[in-house]
Amino acid sequence: MDKLKGVSWIIFIISVFAIIYALIFNPADWIVYAISLVFIPLSVLSLGLISMAQGTKEDEEDKTKEPFIGY
Amino acid sequence: MDNHLYLIYILSFVIGSILGLLLSYKKYSEPFIINKIDVLALIMAIIGWVLALNAQLIPAIPEFITVTVGVFLFAMVFGMRPGYGRYETVIGFAVAGIIWILRTVLL
Amino acid sequence: MNLMAEILLNVLIAFFIGSLLFGLQRKVMARIQMRPGPPIIQHLLHTLKFFIKETVFPKTAAMPFYVVITLILMAIWVAAVIIGPVTHGPLLLLFAIFAIHKIVEHNAGSSSGSPYGKLSCVRAVFSAAAELPLFAVLIIIYLKTGTMDLAGIIAYQDAHGALLLSIPLTALMFIVLIISKSYYFSPFNITLAKDIISGFETEHFGTLRGFIMMSESITWYMLVWIFLTVFIGGLSPIGYLIGMVIVTAVIGLINAITPILNPNHSVMAEVTLAFIGIVGSIAMIYI
Numbered sequence: 001m002d003k004l005k006g007v008s009w010i011i012f013i014i015s016v017f018a019i020i021y022a023l024i025f026n027p028a029d030w031i032v033y034a035i036s037l038v039f040i041p042l043s044v045l046s047l048g049l050i051s052m053a054q055g056t057k058e059d060e061e062d063k064t065k066e067p068f069i070g071y
Numbered sequence: 072m073d074n075h076l077y078l079i080y081i082l083s084f085v086i087g088s089i090l091g092l093l094l095s096y097k098k099y100s101e102p103f104i105i106n107k108i109d110v111l112a113l114i115m116a117i118i119g120w121v122l123a124l125n126a127q128l129i130p131a132i133p134e135f136i137t138v139t140v141g142v143f144l145f146a147m148v149f150g151m152r153p154g155y156g157r158y159e160t161v162i163g164f165a166v167a168g169i170i171w172i173l174r175t176v177l178l
Numbered sequence: 179m180n181l182m183a184e185i186l187l188n189v190l191i192a193f194f195i196g197s198l199l200f201g202l203q204r205k206v207m208a209r210i211q212m213r214p215g216p217p218i219i220q221h222l223l224h225t226l227k228f229f230i231k232e233t234v235f236p237k238t239a240a241m242p243f244y245v246v247i248t249l250i251l252m253a254i255w256v257a258a259v260i261i262g263p264v265t266h267g268p269l270l271l272l273f274a275i276f277a278i279h280k281i282v283e284h285n286a287g288s289s290s291g292s293p294y295g296k297l298s299c300v301r302a303v304f305s306a307a308a309e310l311p312l313f314a315v316l317i318i319i320y321l322k323t324g325t326m327d328l329a330g331i332i333a334y335q336d337a338h339g340a341l342l343l344s345i346p347l348t349a350l351m352f353i354v355l356i357i358s359k360s361y362y363f364s365p366f367n368i369t370l371a372k373d374i375i376s377g378f379e380t381e382h383f384g385t386l387r388g389f390i391m392m393s394e395s396i397t398w399y400m401l402v403w404i405f406l407t408v409f410i411g412g413l414s415p416i417g418y419l420i421g422m423v424i425v426t427a428v429i430g431l432i433n434a435i436t437p438i439l440n441p442n443h444s445v446m447a448e449v450t451l452a453f454i455g456i457v458g459s460i461a462m463i464y465i
Binding site for chain 3: 019053
């Protein structure tokens, strides 16, 4: 889970910087389209992965040691 | 210029609806059974709709502030617990609509 | 105004209004069934609630495709917002976006490990036969107006009157397409039907589910926006709002009354309506 949170933080900061770059410096049209198509979804998803709730540490072992393989 | 005004109106509608929902659940503990009109909600709905539709009547304040406050007020009534707030919204819209028609016809 | 700021603004407006329109659709369906129904912001609250819940990546999911497919869904509908309200670009690209949306439905189902997702993947391929009306709408609009550009179509309608009145059967085909993409209990939406639990969304839960719901709100806003722009013409923002509310309410009425068709009947009904639309529209243009 920590690896996921670290990767999400990195992607979020990169996306926000890219969007702010496009807002301030006003580059060519196709660069703005490319930035918005790639970095708007990445920013929203990484924000979600940063802010999501997480289970407690004691349950973590139970979840991975005895997963439900019922069928 | 027009577009970001609409985002502010939408945000005030959403925040007003959420507040209306929370407050109306605190106020009413039962689903809507009895046909009573809530006076506070009626006043808020009338003021909200009048401000939202007829913002030009108050030239002192910039129009978008008036409309935002109006939208917030009527969203609080609109977003109340399901069943409540229907009659108040309709009455508020009717009053504001009559003022709007008088304003555009008489002008 | 800055292009990036316009794109961000339009995406935010699309998200909020799309969510409110979904809430309105549920309210209309509930009132027809003589019950109060949920508040109108309920869909927005569900989206935000899912967004902050925990998501786990299942062991049987095909990583990283399982996550990337949700990014693709949001990216194509941000592209639709860029082509539509921001730049009034070519209509053909919008239809390419519909095709990629079908691909996303297919792959989101197959990238999860659940059998419900795989069933939905197969149904998405099956229901691609119902995308036939898309190309027909495009070709008929080109035959009628001589242009495939949104700006050109708006200019044509300023000069000649709304296309809704001159080629109504084409508008009917587009409404059938919109019904097939409406979220709640649509007769033609076989990929998200409740008999396969939630179709391709079954295994995407928590934050990923909230993310998919955000993309679906933008989808709904863009579908109704394209319908209003292509068939009624350039409207003022209040005109768009009233038009979107009316279209959503009518589709809520249709969803509340019609049964949920099984896949064979759903595809046959859509293809039949497309056939009537195509033959009728070409007859109305040339005869």
